[in-house]
Amino acid sequence: DAKTxxxxxxxxxxxxxxxxxCNHSTISGNEYVYWYRQIHSQGPQYIIHxxxxxxxxxxxxxxxxxxxxxxxxxxxxxxxxxxAVYYCIVRTYGQNFVFGxxxxxxxxx
Amino acid sequence: GAGVSQTPSNKxxxxxxxxxxxxxxxxxxxxxxxxxxxxxxxxxxxxxxQGTGAADDSGLPNDRFFAVRPEGSVSTLKIQRTERGDSAVxxxxxxxxxxxTYNEQFFGxxxxxxxx
Numbered sequence: 017d018a019k020t021x022x023x024x025x026x027x028x029x030x031x032x033x034x035x036x037x038c039n040h041s042t043i044s045g046n047e048y049v050y051w052y053r054q055i056h057s058q059g060p061q062y063i064i065h066x067x068x069x070x071x072x073x074x075x076x077x078x079x080x081x082x083x084x085x086x087x088x089x090x091x092x093x094x095x096x097x098x099x100a101v102y103y104c105i106v107r108t109y110g111q112n113f114v115f116g117x118x119x120x121x122x123x124x125x
Numbered sequence: 126g127a128g129v130s131q132t133p134s135n136k137x138x139x140x141x142x143x144x145x146x147x148x149x150x151x152x153x154x155x156x157x158x159x160x161x162x163x164x165x166x167x168x169x170x171x172x173x174x175q176g177t178g179a180a181d182d183s184g185l186p187n188d189r190f191f192a193v194r195p196e197g198s199v200s201t202l203k204i205q206r207t208e209r210g211d212s213a214v215x216x217x218x219x220x221x222x223x224x225x226t227y228n229e230q231f232f233g234x235x236x237x238x239x240x241x
Contacts (some may be wrong), residue, residue, distance in 0.1 A: 059129070059216050059232025060168060103167055112158075112181060113230065115167030 017045065020104045025120040028098075034091040036119050038104030041085045047108045049080060051089045053100040054118070056104045060103065063089065127151065129233035131217050137239045138207055146202040146236045150219030157200050158230060159192055160216040168216050174200060175222075207240045214238070 021039045028034040040049065048066040064071055064078045066087075071078045077090040091098055103118040130149045136146050151159050156158055160168035170184040182192075187217045189207075194200040204211055205221050218230040 057234070059218070059234055060230075061232070062229045084182065088206055101167075112170045112173060112184070114161075114167075117165065 018118055019047075019114065021031075022102070022104055022116065022119045024117070025122070027122050028094045028125055030096060030123050030125050031093055032091075034094040034098065034121060034123070036073045036089040036091075036102050036104075036121065038088065038089070039086045040104070040106045043084050044108065047106045049078065049084075050088050050105045050107060050113070051076070051078065052103045052105065052113075052115075053098075054103070055100045055120050063102075063120075072074065085104075094121075096123050099123045129217055129234050131215075131233040132152045133236060134234065135237045135239075137241065139241050140207060140209060141146055142207050142240075144204050144207055144238065146215050146238070148202070148217030148233060149184075150198060150200070150217070151231055152198075153198070153221070154219035154231075155222050156220045156230075157194060158220075159200070159217040160218065161203050162214045162216055162235070164213075171202070171233075198202050204238075207238075209240045212238055212240045 048067050049063050051063040052060040054060040060104055061068050063075050064073055066078045080087045099122055101118040101120050105113050132147045158173050159171040162168045172192050173181040177194055177197045189205045192202045214235040216232055216235045218232045220230045
């Protein structure tokens with residue numbers, strides 16, 4: 017079973033920041049938070065991951081709360097091409113990825 | 126560069142038939158993964174290869190499913206006596222090495238299997 021809970025769906029206006037929440041209240045100390053997304057009819061695509069510090073790359077930012085029980089993926093300026101299902105996954109060394117149903121993000125013009 | 130490729134992109138078969146799905150990972154990637162994705166669900170892990178050997182096949186649903194990677198690159202997922210419930214998108218992913226903390230998996234586009 018997935019160790020995370022995410023809203024089923026979200027809308028975001030084009031050009032605005034998309035903030036996707038994820039709860040992982042049972043996360044253990046050696047588990048990382050990963051985010052993948054899946055655009056329609058494509059395979060999932062890696063976005064970002066982190067342990068406890070906030071992370072940023074060219075695609076997104078990952079904000080992890082101090083207690084690590086939740087995190088937020090931020091797409092700073094959402095475009096129509098960001099419409100996808102976003103998966104939040106917690107995983108440690110040697111574990112396989114367990115995908116939940118994710119959040120379906122719709123970026124609206 | 127070339128990403129993960131999967132063939133065929135679509136496969137329609139009849140119940141009871143045998144099917145093979147092929148995955149070509151990114152060159153140099155030692156780890157290869159198979160997932161199955163049903164409509165509206167996230168990918169479900171099936172099997173993980175490190176090199177030629179199956180390091181973890183705990184996700185295979187039953188003994189009708191089998192996968193090989195004889196030379197440590199291309200992999201084939203084999204399904205015997207297909208059932209309608211096997212209909213799904215079968216995804217393949219590869220990573221530079223498996224089991225590490227940093228383990229970005231690159232996914233192929235999938236093979237859509239339909240069992241009539």
